[in-house]
Amino acid sequence: MNFDSIPREELPGILCRMPKAELHIHIEGSLEPELIFELATRNRLRLPYPTMEELRAAYAFTDLQSFLDIYYAGAGVLQTEDDFFAMAWAYLKRAKADNVVHAEIFFDPQTHTARGIPFATVINGLDRAIRRGREELGLSASLILCFLRHLSEKDAFAVLEDALPFRDRFIGVGLDSGERGNPPEKFARVFARCRQLGLRLVAHAGEEGSAEYISHALDLLQAERIDHGVHCLDDPQLVARLVQQQVPLTVCPLSNVKLCVFPSLSAHNIAKLLAAGIVATINSDDPAYFGGYLNENYTATFAALPELGVKEAYQLARNSFRASFADENTKEGWIRELDEFFAHRHAQPSTVSAH
């Protein structure tokens, strides 16, 4: 494809309108302050922040843990199946507006089961939204259960046990929460069991943690995809391996800046990751907390990095489909749709999707 013939001014419109997949979104991180207040009122809960403005003002993070403290507190308003449905349905409609055609969505059951919410309540609400999204929005989505790495191996085995009666409602498992001091090896046996069960495996690694955590997620957890992974550039051998084995990274630029992984978007290494031949993708992580959904992640990153042009826009969207856990025929269909978009539709007037 001749990307050079497409003027750079068309980039924002292309980024917003092109079909894409989102592979790194924590559904609890899509809980907007408005919905937090609505659910708190409905469930007669008192929030530590009297107004929405004061809650939003608390979203000034210095690192991952300072974010997680507020994120877990926010998730405390979710009580009923309808609450989980409302959260996921809001995300799916928002994703549709960003021309997301497929989403692989993380959920953190331990955040809820620890508060006495049954696993069934969580997954039934999320699953109902996903089925409605498929029917009404034509958006394909699936769930990935994340283990909280600050909790024990025993706790992870316990939530896996809770989840097994619902095995057909989620496609895989991941590993999230505070990375430092909670290395992949802590969960090697749980992941081995999940692998036996035929679950797909991903893990957060190399966000705040070192490149070694990425290698260990690959070697000790058999992770098929790495969430964040931006610290891989510290280890040239690891980069060569990621390229050779085509291990995808789900990178989240706005998140990385909000959590001080990079000082600014212009200092982000996503362009270097792509140039090195890594299957990097762009994702939103926790959009309600980090100032943007998927299209804002794309447009802000491209605006900050002049090395990223139309070719990289195509590459990132294509990578998002290749890196997904959909079957090969489905992926090929999406990539044909993407090729079609770039071949015929890029010349349409740019409509940057409104927030």
Ligand code: HPA
């Ligand atoms: N990192 C680790 N755990 C998380 C994140 C993240 O960016 N978001 C939600 N849980």
Ligand code: ZN
């Ligand atoms: Zn994440």
